[in-house]
Amino acid sequence: MVDKFHVVRMANEALEKIRKDLRKELTANQRRTLKGDRKILLKRAHDVSDRERLIMETWTGAFPQLLAAYEHKERFFHIWDCPTRRDAEKALAAWIDDIPQGQKEAWKDLVSAVSGWREEMLTYFETDIPITNAFTESINRLAKDKNRDGRGYSFEVMRARMLYTTKHKKKSPQTKDSPFLGRATIAYSMGLPEQEKNFGVDLSTFWRD
Numbered sequence: 001m002v003d004k005f006h007v008v009r010m011a012n013e014a015l016e017k018i019r020k021d022l023r024k025e026l027t028a029n030q031r032r033t034l035k036g037d038r039k040i041l042l043k044r045a046h047d048v049s050d051r052e053r054l055i056m057e058t059w060t061g062a063f064p065q066l067l068a069a070y071e072h073k074e075r076f077f078h079i080w081d082c083p084t085r086r087d088a089e090k091a092l093a094a095w096i097d098d099i100p101q102g103q104k105e106a107w108k109d110l111v112s113a114v115s116g117w118r119e120e121m122l123t124y125f126e127t128d129i130p131i132t133n134a135f136t137e138s139i140n141r142l143a144k145d146k147n148r149d150g151r152g153y154s155f156e157v158m159r160a161r162m163l164y165t166t167k168h169k170k171k172s173p174q175t176k177d178s179p180f181l182g183r184a185t186i187a188y189s190m191g192l193p194e195q196e197k198n199f200g201v202d203l204s205t206f207w208r209d
Helices: 003-025 028-033 037-041 050-062 064-079 085-097 104-116 118-126 135-150 155-164 183-189
Strands: none
Touching: 003 037, 003 064, 003 104, 003 118, 028 050, 028 118, 037 050, 037 064, 050 064, 064 085, 085 104, 085 118, 104 118, 135 155
């Protein structure tokens, strides 16, 4: 099933494909102009710093197709900000119709996904609390990583590692009591006579005439 988590990732992958294809056609000097482009392009517009925005503006004239791809990705993300399903349907239709010229191949997989799972995807906008299967996707990713790291594991071993591993669990920090918080402190708080507490060897024993 395709949901928000999945299609957002596909949008980034489409943009990345356009970026890589563009770089193949550039000279070494032109590629230097795009230094750091991947990091910037994968950011959301509201996360781009003023400095990064200035860098992006220098690409407008030289690489208009790259900026067009970035803006198209951002328009797709904005669909998820729509308040109602009706608004989302209109935004999605407009997004498919406005694919930048020459980029239909790059966005083809994403268009196919949102078209094939349109009903399921738009259900996201009908719940009081938006629900995704991001957690399931994350668990699937962990399972694939474990399977890759331990080639040759049987199904039973893989199942046991996924069910009983504790590495993913956050442990509560263990605190140790100060040696100075003993009976003397407790007695003081209760108004009782303090009792002497031995904190080690009496240094006076080391000084003998």
